Amino acid sequence: xxxxxxxxxxxxxxxxxxxxxxxxxxxxxxxxxxxxxxxxxxxxxxxxxxxxxxxxxxxxxxxxxxxxxxxxxxxxxxxxxxxxxxxxxxxxxxxxxxxxxxxxxxxxxxxxxxxxxxxxxxxxxxxxxxxxxxxxxxxxxxxxxxxxxxxxxxxxxxxxxxxxxxxxxxxxxxxxxxxxxxxxxxxxxxxxxxxxxxxxxxxxxxxxxxxxxxxxxxxxxxxxxxxxxxxxxxxxxxxxxxxxxxxxxxxxxxxxxxxxxxxxxxxxxxxxxxxxxxxxxxxxxxxxxxxxxxxxxxxxxxxxxxxxxxxxxxxxxxxxxxxxxxxxxxxxxxxxxxxxxxxxxxxxxxxxxxxxxxxxxxxxxxxxxxxxxxxxxxxxxxxxxxxxxxxxxxxxxxxxxxxxxxxxxxxx
Amino acid sequence: xxxxxxxxxxxxxxxxxxxxxxxxxxxxxxxxxxxxxxxxxxxxxxxxxxxxxxxxxxxxxxxxxxxxxxxxxxxxxxxxxxxxxxxxxxxxxxxxxxxxxxxxxxxxxxxxxxxxxxxxxxxxxxxxxxxxxxxxxxxxxxxxxxxxxxxxxxxxxxxxxxxxxxxxxxxxxxxxxxxxxxxxxxxxxxxxxxxxxxxxxxxxxxxxxxxxxxxxxxxxxxxxxxxxxxxxxxxxx
Ligand SMILES: Nc1ncnc2c1ncn2[C@@H]1O[C@H](COP(=O)(O)OP(=O)(O)OP(=O)(O)O)[C@@H](O)[C@H]1O
Ligand SMILES: [Mg+2]
Numbered sequence: 001x002x003x004x005x006x007x008x009x010x011x012x013x014x015x016x017x018x019x020x021x022x023x024x025x026x027x028x029x030x031x032x033x034x035x036x037x038x039x040x041x042x043x044x045x046x047x048x049x050x051x052x053x054x055x056x057x058x059x060x061x062x063x064x065x066x067x068x069x070x071x072x073x074x075x076x077x078x079x080x081x082x083x084x085x086x087x088x089x090x091x092x093x094x095x096x097x098x099x100x101x102x103x104x105x106x107x108x109x110x111x112x113x114x115x116x117x118x119x120x121x122x123x124x125x126x127x128x129x130x131x132x133x134x135x136x137x138x139x140x141x142x143x144x145x146x147x148x149x150x151x152x153x154x155x156x157x158x159x160x161x162x163x164x165x166x167x168x169x170x171x172x173x174x175x176x177x178x179x180x181x182x183x184x185x186x187x188x189x190x191x192x193x194x195x196x197x198x199x200x201x202x203x204x205x206x207x208x209x210x211x212x213x214x215x216x217x218x219x220x221x222x223x224x225x226x227x228x229x230x231x232x233x234x235x236x237x238x239x240x241x242x243x244x245x246x247x248x249x250x251x252x253x254x255x256x257x258x259x260x261x262x263x264x265x266x267x268x269x270x271x272x273x274x275x276x277x278x279x280x281x282x283x284x285x286x287x288x289x290x291x292x293x294x295x296x297x298x299x300x301x302x303x304x305x306x307x308x309x310x311x312x313x314x315x316x317x318x319x320x321x322x323x324x325x326x327x328x329x330x331x332x333x334x335x336x337x338x339x340x341x342x343x344x345x346x347x348x349x350x351x352x353x354x355x356x357x358x359x360x361x362x363x364x365x366x367x368x369x370x371x372x373x374x375x376x377x378x379x380x381x382x383x384x385x386x387x388x389x390x391x392x393x394x395x396x397x398x399x400x401x402x403x404x405x406x407x408x409x410x411x412x
Numbered sequence: 413x414x415x416x417x418x419x420x421x422x423x424x425x426x427x428x429x430x431x432x433x434x435x436x437x438x439x440x441x442x443x444x445x446x447x448x449x450x451x452x453x454x455x456x457x458x459x460x461x462x463x464x465x466x467x468x469x470x471x472x473x474x475x476x477x478x479x480x481x482x483x484x485x486x487x488x489x490x491x492x493x494x495x496x497x498x499x500x501x502x503x504x505x506x507x508x509x510x511x512x513x514x515x516x517x518x519x520x521x522x523x524x525x526x527x528x529x530x531x532x533x534x535x536x537x538x539x540x541x542x543x544x545x546x547x548x549x550x551x552x553x554x555x556x557x558x559x560x561x562x563x564x565x566x567x568x569x570x571x572x573x574x575x576x577x578x579x580x581x582x583x584x585x586x587x588x589x590x591x592x593x594x595x596x597x598x599x600x601x602x603x604x605x606x607x608x609x610x611x612x613x614x615x616x617x618x619x620x621x622x623x624x625x626x627x628x629x630x631x632x633x634x635x636x637x638x639x640x641x642x643x644x645x646x647x648x649x
Contacts, residue, residue: 006525017513322509325470327498327526327574329491405470409509 002332011339014312022344025308028301029348029388030355033381035294037356038363040377043287045360045369050283052370054276056196056205058137060103060240062247063270064088064096064233064254086229087266092257093233099249104236106136109213109229111221117169117180124165126182126209128216136234144176144191147212155214157187163195163206185219187211243271298384301348302392309341309396313403320400321408334401341393342386349385353378417481417577417609418444418467424475425462425632436462437473438632444611446577449604451620452613454629460613461582463629467611468503468580469496481577498526502571504581508563510555516542516566517551523574541569545599561592568599572608579603581612585619597622 015022066087093107109128114121127133131146147158159180166175166189175189196205211220217227237246247269254260254267313320320333328336357373364371425437436459444450452460465471466478469485472493478485481500488496497503502523510519520538529537542551545565555563564584571579581600585593597619604610604624612623620626621640628636 002526003528005531010525013513318509319511322511323522323526324494325468325497325503325509326523326570327494329494329526331491332494332526406465409470409505 002328002335007332007335007339010336011343014336014340015343021308025304026301026344026348026351028304029298029345029385030301030352032294032298032301032388033349033352033385034356034359035297036291036384037353037373037378037381038359039290039294040287041356041360041371041373042363042367042369043283043290044372044374045364045367047280047283047287048370048372050279051276053198054272054279056138057272058139058234058236059272060237060243061136061272062235062237062243062250063272064092064235064250065268065270066231066266067268068265085231087258088230088233090228090230092254093230095253095257096233096235096250099246099253101238101242101246102235103238104132104136104234106130106133106234106236107213107230108133108232108234109216109221110231111216113183113209113220115165115169115180115182115209117175117178118173120169120171122165122168124162124207124209126159126211126216126220128213128220129210130213133210133234136236139196140194141191142194143174144189146191146210152212152214155218156212157185157215157219158190158212159187160191160193160210161189162193162208162210164204165207165209166192182209182211183220240273243273247271298388302345302388305341305344305389306392306396308344309337309393310399312340313337313396313400316400317403317408317411320403321405321411324403324405325409330401333403334397337397337400338390338393341397342389345385345389345393346382349382352385353381356381414446416443417446417448418442418478418611419480420476420478422476423463423466423473423478425459425466425471426474435632437466439476440632440634441476442627442634442637444609446609447604447607449600449610449624450612451623451626452611452629453615453617453620453626454635458629459632460629462632464580464582464611464613467578468501469493494526498523498574500577502574502576502579504564504567504571504579504584506583506586508555508560508567508587510563510566510570512555515552515554516547516558516569519555519566520570520573522570527574537573538569541573542566544572545569559592560588561595564588564592564596565599568596568603572603577609579608579610581610583613583615585614585616593619 066085088107090107093105096102097105106129111126111128112123113126114123130152131148133139134141134146141160142163144160146160147156151158159182161169161175169175169180170178175192178189179186180189181187193206193210198204213230235246235250237243250269251265255262255265258266260266323333360373361371420443421441423437423440424435427434427436440463452463454460462471466473466485467480469488472486483496483500485496511522517535517538520541521534524534524537539551542548545568547562547565547569550558550562555566558566585596588596593616600610600612601622610623612619614620623640625637625639627634
């Protein structure tokens with residue numbers, strides 16, 4: 001019966017006897033583990049980024065837009081249905097506000113506009129909104145203030161600039177109090193929005209300008225056929241759990257009001273949390289895919305270990321015969337060679353983990369993604385490399401253990 | 413009278429080579445008492461090594477029965493045989509069979525590792541054994557740094573380190589020059605006088621003459637079993 005410390009010492013001695021060969025053998029596992037760790041970290045980082053940026057659109061948020069949803073989730077207007085883009089009205093918004101568990105309703109009208117200030121031009125989206133819009137979208141004012149209900153009702157010529165617009169039009173000046181021309185009319189800048197960064201779909205959320213809804217309807221998107229239509233209604237609920245129920249209630253309500261039946265809707269209610277989930281799932285599949293491909297290289301590393309262990313058993317046949325003659329049992333030999341394989345692969349796993357973390361850090365900082373490395377994944381990588389050692393070391397160790405001592409001692 | 417250390421009855425070892433069957437041992441019976449020093453001689457292929465392998469628990473007989481120090485060799489499983497080799501037998505090989513990367517001391521420790529002896533006790537016993545065979549100054553040398561005779565002394569120290577009941581040597585002087593061979597034989601005689609039972613295979617008549625008893629084999633059978641005259645035995649020492 002061999003002591004564990006002697007077993008470990010003999011494995012260590014065998015691996016140190018041929019350091020270059022041991023290192024090269026472990027290299028397969030090192031590369032395998034490093035790429036699995038790096039790829040999974042990269043995928044998790046991308047996933048976290050997508051979730052974070054979709055959440056930045058606003059939490060507990062339903063967005064109602066005109067037009068029917070077709071097929072795989074895209075929003076399109078029903079072909080040829082005139083007036084379809086005008087199906088949502090301020091009255092719809094008011095009716096939605098009556099639904100229980102709805103905390104904020106913010107109708108808005110979007111228009112493209114050319115902004116000019118200081119001789120600088122910027123083409124951007126002007127969003128005609130009510131003051132409630134900020135709360136609905138979890139948006140903050142960075143500088144200055146938002147317009148109030150009165151200014152909104154009176155169709156004042158004031159704007160709140162998105163961070164990008166403010167930077168483009170007023171690179172060196174404090175924009176508050178400055179005037180800006182929007183499609184020819186002169187507006188006063190009263191505030192600047194806090195930056196939200198890119199959306200999950202790669203769009204710059206800060207490239208926008210907020211103006212009172214009434215103002216936009218009357219002075220900017222003047223071509224609108226009806227004065228009370230809006231291009232979007234943002235609906236915020238008390239909690240995320242309410243989203244599903246409220247979504248159904250909004251749909252029922254709008255069908256009643258528009259006299260349409262399910263399947264013929266002239267509007268779409270988007271649930272951002274479900275979009276978030278879908279996007280997160282997509283990136284997760286992507287993560288598993290990357291990890292799976294990398295795992296193949298771990299497999300190749302395992303085969304390398306098996307190869308070298310088989311060579312080693314052949315080379316050390318005489319030693320094995322001698323050990324048996326001196327009293328080693330089959331299990332002693334099995335453990336000795338098995339442990340050598342496991343030590344090789346676990347050492348490879350540890351080095352690979354370190355390299356993988358380093359690689360993940362380099363790549364995520366390159367793509368400015370968050371670095372996400374779950375400790376259990378790191379442990380899993382080590383455990384997995386140990387498993388590779390056991391699996392691929394088992395056969396060579398078994399061959400060694402089964403050697404006939406007389407034959408083995410006779411070998412040159 | 414105490415039971416003999418080795419008791420073999422009608423031992424048969426067959427090797428099957430395709431259609432042919434080789435009778436390497438053909439109904440061999442003998443007994444070796446404790447404290448004996450026995451040389452096995454015979455022409456090449458007569459079954460000497462085959463017998464030694466069975467005595468050492470490296471192989472099991474095809475037929476017959478052999479009991480060594482109370483253990484029925486034919487009835488032991490792998491773990492039983494391993495323990496038997498470890499506790500009861502000390503092997504000395506013609507080609508020394510030392511581990512090249514380990515020092516003399518570590519080589520001598522090897523059987524005790526499989527016996528589960530603590531490192532401290534192992535080291536002490538190994539050092540004792542090396543001193544006993546006259547290598548007290550060479551403990552940290554590696555085999556390549558030792559002469560053939562010194563290497564065989566390390567191997568003998570290794571064989572004795574587990575305090576075996578039986579020392580087996582298959583042509584231990586075969587790879588040594590005649591003077592070094594004589595020195596090794598002198599060591600064996602000394603060990604035997606201290607009580608170690610020794611069985612040795614040899615082609616060398618002088619070596620055989622140094623033993624107390626000579627068993628001669630031919631074609632897998634024992635053809636003669638003679639006690640050497642005490643005078644010759646003592647004269648050689
Ligand atoms: N593994 C084996 N397979 C087949 N035949 C074998 C095997 N081992 C030994 N033999 C045969 O058994 C017989 C006895 O062999 P053994 O090795 O015991 O002879 P020996 O007396 O030791 O010879 P030597 O003096 O040359 O060492 C020989 O005929 C040999 O060919
Ligand atoms: Mg032989």
